[in-house]
Amino acid sequence: MSGKLYVVATPIGNLNDITYRALETFKSVDLIASEDTRHTQGLLSHFSIEKKQFAVHQHNEKASTQKIIEYLKDGKHIALVTDAGTPNISDPGGLIVKEVAAAGFEIIPIPGVSAVTTAYSVSGMEYTSFHFYGFLPTTSSQRIKVFESLQIQSCPMIFYEAPHRIIKTLSDMAVFFGDQHEIVVARELTKTFESIYRGKISKVKETIESDSNFQKGEFVILVSPIYHEKKELLTEDQHRILKILLNHMPTNAAVKLGVEILKVNKNYLYEEALKVKKHD
Numbered sequence: 001m002s003g004k005l006y007v008v009a010t011p012i013g014n015l016n017d018i019t020y021r022a023l024e025t026f027k028s029v030d031l032i033a034s035e036d037t038r039h040t041q042g043l044l045s046h047f048s049i050e051k052k053q054f055a056v057h058q059h060n061e062k063a064s065t066q067k068i069i070e071y072l073k074d075g076k077h078i079a080l081v082t083d084a085g086t087p088n089i090s091d092p093g094g095l096i097v098k099e100v101a102a103a104g105f106e107i108i109p110i111p112g113v114s115a116v117t118t119a120y121s122v123s124g125m126e127y128t129s130f131h132f133y134g135f136l137p138t139t140s141s142q143r144i145k146v147f148e149s150l151q152i153q154s155c156p157m158i159f160y161e162a163p164h165r166i167i168k169t170l171s172d173m174a175v176f177f178g179d180q181h182e183i184v185v186a187r188e189l190t191k192t193f194e195s196i197y198r199g200k201i202s203k204v205k206e207t208i209e210s211d212s213n214f215q216k217g218e219f220v221i222l223v224s225p226i227y228h229e230k231k232e233l234l235t236e237d238q239h240r241i242l243k244i245l246l247n248h249m250p251t252n253a254a255v256k257l258g259v260e261i262l263k264v265n266k267n268y269l270y271e272e273a274l275k276v277k278k279h280d
Contacts, residue, residue, distance in 0.1 A: 003030070003072035005100050006079045007093065009086040009112030013191035015046055017113050023047055025110050030076040033068060035083050035092055056080065058092050065099045072105045079110075086114045090134040090160055116158055119186040119220035122196060123156070130156045130222075138165065140172050147176045152259055152266055154225050161219040170205040173223065177201065182224040188217035234272055238262050242269070246276055 006025050011017040026032065026049050033056040034040035040053060056064040071078055080087055080096060087093030101107055116132050131153050136143050150157050161169050166185075173183065179202035187195045187208075195214065197204045208214045234242065241261060245254035255270045262269065 002105055003076045004106045004108055006108050006110050007087050008079045008081050008110040010081050012084040012113050012115050012189055017190060019112050022110050022112055025079055026051060029079045032079045034081050039083050040081055061092050061095050065096045069103050089114055115189055115220050118189050123184045123222045125156045127155045130158055132158045135160045136169060143172045144176055151226050157223045159221045161221055163216050166215055166219050167209055174201045184222040186220040243276055
């Protein structure tokens with residue numbers, strides 16, 4: 001019989017967030033592929049589980065994928081885990097799942113905690129969707145480029161950030177989105193010093209900056225969409241440009257190019273384009 005790969009979500013802080021199904025999976029598999037075997041050993045020991053592990057992380061993911069496939073061919077069942085949360089959400093796992101699936105083996109998700117959904121659930125942002133980016137680049141100029149590419153989003157944007165960059169990132173957000181723009185910052189979710197900061201970027205930054213302890217731990221940043229905040233209207237010049245584009249190309253093409261030129265929300269611009277066509 002062929003082995004099965006179980007992709008197992010683990011707690012992001014509070015060990016009590018582990019699921020019964022995850023524990024049963026750990027007990028039943030032959031091996032555990034861990035991002036950090038020492039970290040996972042702490043989790044296993046807490047629940048009195050003894051299981052052989054091997055390391056699978058971003059630096060050896062390609063080689064480890066072949067190792068996993070060989071184990072599966074031998075009929076061994078394997079649990080794939082990262083340090084915290086759900087594998088392949090800003091963590092290793094994507095390549096492994098892709099190659100194991102291509103090799104024809106069964107892959108079984110064992111769902112659980114994810115910092116993305118945990119933060120969004122307490123954000124108070126009322127939208128049917130969100131855009132998850134993950135960890136932002138390390139330099140200010142690169143972060144601004146990311147914000148520029150995402151500014152047309154009509155739903156909240158979610159980012160991960162490291163403690164040593166949180167103030168710099170909030171400063172960049174204040175410059176780009178405006179210091180009165182609404183955000184939510186979740187720190188150390190499910191851990192002892194869990195904190196949720198809400199309000200204008202300037203206020204949240206001031207609060208986090210006021211105490212060095214507030215700058216420790218892992219951060220999830222939720223940014224409300226610019227489109228919603230500004231309830232934007234085309235300026236006279238933007239409206240003129242849109243009309244010129246519509247006079248020279250089909251509506252979809254005009255809107256696509258218009259988004260790049262005018263830096264406005266695509267859905268909004270499409271609605272405006274239909275109004276222009278209707279009155280021409």
